[in-house]
């Protein structure tokens with residue numbers, strides 16, 4: 001039977017290769033060796049012939065700190081993750097979700113990080129980039145609210161103008177308006193991020 005590696009994991013590895021081109025790959029792995037084949041392991045192909053686990057070598061000198069990578073994955077809560085093992089610790093998205101627990105398996109995973117992805121094809125073959133850019137390089141688009149904020153401020157000013165014979169302090173009401181327009185999110189996640197009411 002032919003087998004292949006889950007697409008999400010190939011994407012994961014290609015991102016790591018791009019980040020750390022000179023990295024050691026001696027403990028990398030996808031398909032299980034004979035010891036893996038003797039027991040249930042995501043390194044063995046599933047019923048569709050797909051391997052849903054990958055090992056990435058710990059090589060901090062060349063840009064791959066396996067423990068750090070594991071922690072980035074844990075914090076990412078990426079829905080593709082099933083579980084990750086690194087340096088005598090394991091976290092899972094299912095059991096005690098996203099919490100480190102001690103790992104007492106025969107292989108302490110001090111030379112590589114193990115990543116298993118979920119069993120559904122829609123997840124294991126999802127090739128969206130993994131959020132594993134180096135620290136402090138969080139990928140976040142600039143706050144673009146197409147036209148929204150500026151248009152609203154202009155509208156407020158021109159609306160306030162006819163009444164400007166009244167106390168000039170009326171203009172101080174504009175921040176309220178702009179904070180309301182600030183909160184026009186259609187996505188609950190974005191609204192939450194900016195402390196706005198969930199749409």
Ligand SMILES: [Zn+2]
Nearest residue numbers: 053054055114
């Ligand atoms: Zn492994």
